[in-house]
Amino acid sequence: MVAYTKEKITWVHDIEIYRNYLLIGFKRVDTGKVVSWEVVGSKGYLSDDDIDEIREFMRKYRTVGFNTRHFDLPILYSALSGLRVIDLKKIADDIILGGRKSWDIERDYGIEVPLRLDHIDLIEVAPGKASLKIYNGRLHGKRMQDLPIDPDAVLTDEEIEVVYDYWKNDLDATILLYNKLKEQLDLRASMSTEYRQDLRSKSDAQIAEAVIRSEVGKLLGEKPKRPEIPPGTRYSYIVPDFIRFKHPDLRDILAEIERSSFRVDKTGKIIMPRALADANIKIGNGIYRMGIGGLHSSEKCQAIVARDDQILVDRDVTSYYPMIILRLGLYPKHMGKAFLKVYREIVNRRLKAKAEGNTVVANSLKITINGSFGKFGSPWSALYSPDLLIRTTITGQLSLLMFIERLERAGIRVVSANTDGIVMLCDRKHEHVMREVVEEWEHDTGFGTEATEYSALYSRDVNNYIAVKKGGGVKLKGAYAKAGFMKNPQNEICIDAVIAHITEGKSLSATIRECRDITKFVTVRQVQGGAICGAEKYYRDRYGKRGQLLKPEEILDFSNAQYLGKAIRWYYSTNGEIGIFYKTPNRYGTHNLVPRTEGAKPLMELPDKFPDDVDYGWYIREARSILQEIGFEESLI
Numbered sequence: 001m002v003a004y005t006k007e008k009i010t011w012v013h014d015i016e017i018y019r020n021y022l023l024i025g026f027k028r029v030d031t032g033k034v035v036s037w038e039v040v041g042s043k044g045y046l047s048d049d050d051i052d053e054i055r056e057f058m059r060k061y062r063t064v065g066f067n068t069r070h071f072d073l074p075i076l077y078s079a080l081s082g083l084r085v086i087d088l089k090k091i092a093d094d095i096i097l098g099g100r101k102s103w104d105i106e107r108d109y110g111i112e113v114p115l116r117l118d119h120i121d122l123i124e125v126a127p128g129k130a131s132l133k134i135y136n137g138r139l140h141g142k143r144m145q146d147l148p149i150d151p152d153a154v155l156t157d158e159e160i161e162v163v164y165d166y167w168k169n170d171l172d173a174t175i176l177l178y179n180k181l182k183e184q185l186d187l188r189a190s191m192s193t194e195y196r197q198d199l200r201s202k203s204d205a206q207i208a209e210a211v212i213r214s215e216v217g218k219l220l221g222e223k224p225k226r227p228e229i230p231p232g233t234r235y236s237y238i239v240p241d242f243i244r245f246k247h248p249d250l251r252d253i254l255a256e257i258e259r260s261s262f263r264v265d266k267t268g269k270i271i272m273p274r275a276l277a278d279a280n281i282k283i284g285n286g287i288y289r290m291g292i293g294g295l296h297s298s299e300k301c302q303a304i305v306a307r308d309d310q311i312l313v314d315r316d317v318t319s320y321y322p323m324i325i326l327r328l329g330l331y332p333k334h335m336g337k338a339f340l341k342v343y344r345e346i347v348n349r350r351l352k353a354k355a356e357g358n359t360v361v362a363n364s365l366k367i368t369i370n371g372s373f374g375k376f377g378s379p380w381s382a383l384y385s386p387d388l389l390i391r392t393t394i395t396g397q398l399s400l401l402m403f404i405e406r407l408e409r410a411g412i413r414v415v416s417a418n419t420d421g422i423v424m425l426c427d428r429k430h431e432h433v434m435r436e437v438v439e440e441w442e443h444d445t446g447f448g449t450e451a452t453e454y455s456a457l458y459s460r461d462v463n464n465y466i467a468v469k470k471g472g473g474v475k476l477k478g479a480y481a482k483a484g485f486m487k488n489p490q491n492e493i494c495i496d497a498v499i500a501h502i503t504e505g506k507s508l509s510a511t512i513r514e515c516r517d518i519t520k521f522v523t524v525r526q527v528q529g530g531a532i533c534g535a536e537k538y539y540r541d542r543y544g545k546r547g548q549l550l551k552p553e554e555i556l557d558f559s560n561a562q563y564l565g566k567a568i569r570w571y572y573s574t575n576g577e578i579g580i581f582y583k584t585p586n587r588y589g590t591h592n593l594v595p596r597t598e599g600a601k602p603l604m605e606l607p608d609k610f611p612d613d614v615d616y617g618w619y620i621r622e623a624r625s626i627l628q629e630i631g632f633e634e635s636l637i
Contacts, residue, residue, distance in 0.1 A: 146565025208371030268379025
């Protein structure tokens, strides 16, 4: 059995395969030592000594990669079975171009990837569902580089050196990602030991499914299987007895929900009835909309600043969806009440661990609790339960609407609402009224809330805002959130400047010009089909129908353009490009501009020194536009 938590020498792993070249290799995480095996020639294959060395290496060490379980490992063990380079290239094409799965390769080629391999694949662990190149950019890796030579090429000796250098950069990107995921991987190792199954390469949702399925299986005598629910299946929503409205319009909405049926479409997803999806629910001055994903308000360009005699409070419902499941006693029909028993035990164990300060156990159980909900709507999951999904989300939305109605009837203004929380504004002299409404709602529904007081809330819309916390600090959402696993860097210095201006009155120019961290100025994005730069302008004469000379026409010449890759990084420069363009021509034979890249300068490798050509004016103007879109006015400071 693999010792999941045991400290072992760890190497990152990657493979490159061409028609006439195979490169298998590893880089040690702690020392940076590199070991590799190469085969040159389409009919070449690994020697018996190489095969023995690699097999021993895989047995001895812990290895880590990105998308390795579905690509690198099938290629590796195909090579270890003695297949030629040209055959390995065909397998790679079957996977990448043909969509073949790892188990298809194992079956068709008679190979076997060991089940007890001490290997971690980071692709599901990393949040955000991005490529390794994009993660490298999000984490400000030194060099961003796409595959430098067409994958179908027959490599020359010089090109082999280029591919080898590219391969080393991918190893560095994998190490960067591995180190940033250390906390998540430690939790997964701990859970793997507890549940006696390898959870280290799984996403939160996959862990939740594996753990719950295993624990329910112990109670039922066998692991539950994925249910077959045919497209067109319809479900009705059962209204909990604690949902009650006073306003006639809200009662009408509730009646419409009771009459409606929720249909499973051909992809297995549950569809919101059009009458509900299109409904604009007015309560007080707010307009609210329902959806399968949750309730949301519809404010735009809104600035709410609390006066000294006012209180602005964000009330989030604690563990909202898990509490709804337990409050209503919900469970997937094919699992029965065994699911509810397992789920309740996990929630109670987490609460106990949290109270005792056992953060490792508390956080690992949180993964299971929160990750499970997403699987209720997945037709490929053993937890698939469309009816449970709608009962949970619709109950959550109706409960929030009931909360909002009670607050508005008591004279407490609700300024925003989204999925599991609301923001309310009231005079301090009425704060006791607000508390009474909150406590009454918590009592009637059985849910708890947590409060965060703001001094101001600046919103582009409900999903994109800057909230200034009372006593210091900010909460950033959506476009204004910090870059990380889930979000590409995008001119973060502009957000920093806006925050400093709002909270300190500091000028935008001062914040932007004082910064000497180039990563604050970059943008990273994926470009479908790849990007090119280096277009040159020239003019040619234009003639009318009778040959008269018209105004010269501006033309872009791409003959000397440079390929950047599919994952690119840039900053805005006083010596920037005409623009960065899509590599693939449009139907007119020219190249479309990648959005917002006029004046951009590619920065595929981070410099050691701060550039002297940063276009500060561009960033100042961008920061001003952010202030405008969030409704900020100087008079409010």
